[in-house]
Amino acid sequence: MSRFIYKAKDGPEKTVEGELEAGSRSEVVARLDAMGYSPVWVREKNSAGDRTSLWGQRIGLREITVFTRQLASLTKSGVPILKALSTIADQTENKAFSRIVKDMESTIRDGSMLSEALSKYPALFPELYVNMVRSGESGGVLDTILIRLAESREKEEEVRRKVQSAVAYPILVVVVGVITVFVLLIFFLPRVASIFKDYGYDKLPLPTKMIIGLSDFFSESWYWLVLGIGLFLAVFKRIATLEKGRTMIDRMKLGVPLMGKFIKQSEIARFARTLALLIQSGISIERALGLSGSVLNNSILREEVEEIRKRTVNQGISVSAGLKKTKYFPPFVANMAAVGEEGGKLDESMMEIALFYENEVEQQSRLATSLLEPLLILIVGLVVGFIVAAMLLPIFELSTIVR
Numbered sequence: 118m119s120r121f122i123y124k125a126k127d128g129p130e131k132t133v134e135g136e137l138e139a140g141s142r143s144e145v146v147a148r149l150d151a152m153g154y155s156p157v158w159v160r161e162k163n164s165a166g167d168r169t170s171l172w173g174q175r176i177g178l179r180e181i182t183v184f185t186r187q188l189a190s191l192t193k194s195g196v197p198i199l200k201a202l203s204t205i206a207d208q209t210e211n212k213a214f215s216r217i218v219k220d221m222e223s224t225i226r227d228g229s230m231l232s233e234a235l236s237k238y239p240a241l242f243p244e245l246y247v248n249m250v251r252s253g254e255s256g257g258v259l260d261t262i263l264i265r266l267a268e269s270r271e272k273e274e275e276v277r278r279k280v281q282s283a284v285a286y287p288i289l290v291v292v293v294g295v296i297t298v299f300v301l302l303i304f305f306l307p308r309v310a311s312i313f314k315d316y317g318y319d320k321l322p323l324p325t326k327m328i329i330g331l332s333d334f335f336s337e338s339w340y341w342l343v344l345g346i347g348l349f350l351a352v353f354k355r356i357a358t359l360e361k362g363r364t365m366i367d368r369m370k371l372g373v374p375l376m377g378k379f380i381k382q383s384e385i386a387r388f389a390r391t392l393a394l395l396i397q398s399g400i401s402i403e404r405a406l407g408l409s410g411s412v413l414n415n416s417i418l419r420e421e422v423e424e425i426r427k428r429t430v431n432q433g434i435s436v437s438a439g440l441k442k443t444k445y446f447p448p449f450v451a452n453m454a455a456v457g458e459e460g461g462k463l464d465e466s467m468m469e470i471a472l473f474y475e476n477e478v479e480q481q482s483r484l485a486t487s488l489l490e491p492l493l494i495l496i497v498g499l500v501v502g503f504i505v506a507a508m509l510l511p512i513f514e515l516s517t518i519v520r
Contacts, residue, residue, distance in 0.1 A: 119461065121145045124239065125154035132157070133160075175213045181241055182270040184209075184218070189263035198231055198259075217241070230254055245391065245408045252398045262398055269394050273387065276475055280383070287419035287489045301504055303339055306332040309508050325508035360416075367416045371445060380482055381445060384418050386474035389450070393467035401505035402463075403430050418445055 123145060124134045134152065139145045149156045157281030184205060191201035199222055206218040221234035232251035237240040246266065253262030310329045321329070335342070371377040391412050396404035403426060410422030424440035437455035440446050450470055457466025 121159055123149060123159040126157060127154055141450070173354060175210060176217075176241060178270075179274065180211055180214050180272060182211075182267065184214070185263055185270060186267040186291055189260060189267050192263060193260040197262050199225060229237060231259070243411075245395075247476065248400060248404070248408060249395065251397050252400055253433045256318040256399055269390055270391070272475070276383070276386070276478060286486065288495040290490070290497060294493070294500070297497070298500055299335065299339075300506070301501070302328075302332045302335045305502070306508065314503050322507070322510045323366050324503065325511055328504055328507040364416050367418075371415065371417060375485075376507050378487075379478065380415060381418070382474045382481075384413050384415050385446065386471045386478060387464055387466045388418070388422065389474070390471035393464045393471060396464040402436065406436070417471055421445060465517055 118138055120138050123134050124132065127133050132263040137145050138150060139148065145159045146156050149159070187205050187208070188201055191196065191204065196204070202218055202222040202225070206215045209215040217238060221231075221237070224234040224237065230251070232247050233451060234252055235250060236247045239247075249258065249262050249266055277458065293317070306328065310332065342398060357366055371379055379517060388409050392405055392409040395408055396402070400408070406422060406426035406429065410419050410426065411421065413419045421443045425436065425443065427440045428434050428442070435455070435458050437451050437458055439455055440451035441448070453466045453470050454463060457463040
């Protein structure tokens with residue numbers, strides 16, 4: 118018996134995912150049919166469709182982007198799709214991904230379309246990616262769609278790299294500072310404090326008493342502290358896996374000063390760029406909204422996009438009107454969407470929104486880095502300096518008495 122993961126439709130709107138233990142893929146499909154679900158895809162867990170291949174090599178997002186760019190360039194140059202995939206497979210250094218590309222080539226050689234071959238690997242090529250390729254195939258503009266996909270992924274990766282580089286140094290400073298303080302308190306200070314035993318604890322300066330007390334606490338109870346932190350992280354991780362817990366955490370993130378604004382702007386940029394890309398590809402606005410919402414990491418914003426989609430379908434209102442009824446999307450987004458709808462250029466308006474918020478995210482990350490770096494260094498320096506000064510004060514007093 119093997120474990121299979123699946124994605125299926127429960128009615129026209131609801132989508133469910135899960136795992137089943139069965140002897141074969143066909144058995145899983147039959148069981149899903151018996152449960153009243155319509156299977157979208159079924160694959161064996163830890164198969165080549167997962168991000169970790171059978172050979173143990175991880176396939177990263179960057180490799181998918183490079184594959185998209187290479188395939189776009191080759192198809193634009195008039196190279197047949199089978200030859201293009203064969204060329205990419207031979208050039209790919211990651212053996213696991215090369216094997217997947219060859220498998221897609223074999224699938225197309227058997228008579229399937231590229232979108233069908235891509236859909237075999239949903240962990241690598243999400244529904245958004247497959248739908249755009251399918252629309253390019255049906256419209257005879259596959260090379261154009263692939264170029265747009267590659268540009269969109271490259272832009273998203275660029276923003277992600279800038280954000281990661283912006284937070285990397287502050288995190289390093291905090292980690293090094295915390296480790297330094299703990300080493301001083303747990304290992305160094307107890308040895309130095311023994312020098313002051315004959316001096317008398319009551320005669321010690323207040324800063325020294327505070328530091329010695331803190332050092333004694335950490336020395337005697339550090340394992341309880343580690344246990345408490347580990348327990349907190351375990352509970353937090355467990356809560357984050359639950360739907361209600363994840364929703365609560367995502368709502369809290371949006372409410373945190375500065376960080377909430379940063380998250381919201383980056384998510385809006387991703388939503389707007391994806392929606393523009395889908396509209397340009399000729400995908401219906403209902404489907405485009407559904408796919409655009411699925412790329413968002415924050416469940417609160419995903420729910421708002423889903424509400425917009427339902428209003429456009431059930432109530433027949435425009436996208437801009439739906440955006441105006443939301444809580445977290447700024448009026449700027451709704452107004453830009455309204456301008457685009459009036460001129461029949463919603464995709465261009467969405468792209469302008471994406472560019473605006475991507476620039477905002479970049480500027481804020483740069484500003485945060487320039488302010489946080491000296492501030493964190495100053496804080497760490499003050500804490501370490503206070504500890505050192507607290508331990509030197511009694512020595513200075515002793516030297517005065519000796520004189």
